[in-house]
Amino acid sequence: MTEISMVVNGKSVKADVADNTLLVDYIRESLRLTGTHVGCDTSQCGACVVHVDGKAVKSCTMLAASAQGSDVTTIEGLANGDLHPMQAAFKENHGLQCGFCTPGMIMSATDMVARYNASGKELTEEAIRDELEGNICRCTGYHNIVKAIADGASKMTNA
Amino acid sequence: MSELKYHKASNASEAASMISGTEDGKFLAGGQTLLPTMKAKLAAPSDLVDVSGASDMIGISISGNTVSIGAMTTHADVAGNPELNAVCPSICALAGNIGDPAVRHRGTIGGSVANNDPAADYPAALLALGATITTNNRDISADDFFVGMFETALEDGEIITKVSFDAPEKGAYAKFPNPASRYAMVGVFAAKSSGGARVAVTGAGSDGVFRQSDMEAALDGSWSPDSVSDVSVSADNLLSDIHGDAAYRANLVKVMAARAVANA
Structure with missing residues (x-):
């Protein structure tokens, strides 16, 4: 297990995760932010795209541990009262x-x-x-x- | 994905010492090939040493004509670097055409080169540019580095820290992407420098990237698309698969080489 901490949609989060946890699984399963989808799970389809430190990445092709200390934005973090x-x-x-x-x-x-x-x-x-x-x-x-x-x-x- | 132990290295020497204690550890760069390979259970390393944040392996420096690119520099950062584009636009254009935007935000030049996928783009560039691949132990010329399909001169535990090359007088990369995967079915990088012309072919060789010496000789005679179009390309040792047979790829080598020379 590895302890990770990051900011997701403006909120600080921290967890112990298995070392092979994908970022998308951490977002969906642990944080329950299910707006980020898993489509192909092979980095082709882009349903899992989130922003890590302001850059679009495929969260099915990044380890949660690699996002340690990062600022992550998911689809849930875009709207601010009104739709983005x-x-x-x-x-x-x-x-x-x-x-x-x-x-x-x-x-x-x-x-x-x-x-x-x-x-x-x-x-x-x-x-x-x-x-x-x-x-x-x-x-x-x-x-x-x-x-x-x-x-x-x-x-x-x-x- | 199998269980593993994750390590995060903050620099190259830390990465080398972290991996030395592992049973079957691998370096994790951007992970755009390694993680899908692990998900497909084609690789199951005991440990991953994440070098994507190794501070001494990131960044581009240019001194006169000499370019040095840290191994963990992403494709997006190579593609979008204005100083690099001013001295060697061909490598920026190549990087901007790898994968898709999200992949380019994670994938790195060092990861691509270390993997030496037979259809990867960067190996053709480094071979045609006569690049030097620097590891934590030594400098390796591109001619010696790319050994075969997915094979390089890297020893166990050896890590690429940077690649460097002199920008050519002229150079361009032309690729014929597979219509579905967008990987190069054939990609040709042609470069003209004071030492002569160099032509490197990816996507086609059954032993991975290779130099097309007949085309180099023809271009040394006259740098023009017609020079390479007149060279006869053998289908021996070229790949045949459902996407195209060796004879088809042999023809594509000529077409892509002519386009590269025309665009250089």
Whole structure:
């Protein structure tokens, strides 16, 4: 067992975990934050994407112990009373059907917007599609997800 | 995943001493290959020594033309480094095309090179750039480092701390990604330096990454896409699988090499 401590959605947490515990299992099973999903469990689908120290990572492909001392944000940590602008954009643009991939899509979307804003690059439709390489949706065919991210990006920038 | 003992190293020498006491320990870099491999029960190390936060193994330094990249520098940090992009844009472009954005936030150059996956991108770059791989014990030239499929010159317990190379006059990487996995079915890195042209091929060789010396000679004669297109590439010792047979890959080597030269 290893003792870990980190900040998750602004709250300090601490636990003794088995050394082989994946970050996603710690988030879902110990913290009961079940918005982060396990889809493929092979780092392909992106349903498990969370932010670790401000960067999108696949929490099924990181040990909980490796996140020691980190600042972690899950989908539950985005909304602040009202929906986060990116969540609102997914709702308004019908960016989901079954919703299973949506938490990962939104965490990847907010990450890409932050990176593009920081580097001053334009988040074009082509760039959004390229950035979604690691997030798989089996319902929507992506068109409305891409629209939602473009809309969410402008809402975040103008917020 | 099997049970294991986790250790977190804060620097390279601590990592080396941590692993020396283990029964069957492995270094954990970004974990983007090792953790899926362990989940699939294809590896079951007794211990993991996490080096992703080893402070003396992270970062990029550039002095004139000479580039040094710490082994735990992530693909995202290589791809997005403006100073590196100014002297060697080809390696930034290569790094920005590995995996997906979330994978690039964790995966590292040292992890990729140590694993020497036959379809990995970085080995082609280091071989074509004539890079030096520095470990906690010694310097190893890329020509000596990549021994075979998933095989390197690393000894047990030896850890890569950095890679370094001189930026080429011209260089580019062209890859034909598998449409599903996005791994290179064939990737070719072509570089032109004062010492001559070097062409390295990944994704195609049954012994992993290799240099295409006929193309290097042709490019030394004339650096142009047509020079490599005119070289005949044998299908011997190339991979055949459900995605493409050896003859198909042999043709792709020519096409990717021509694209790399054209883009350099």
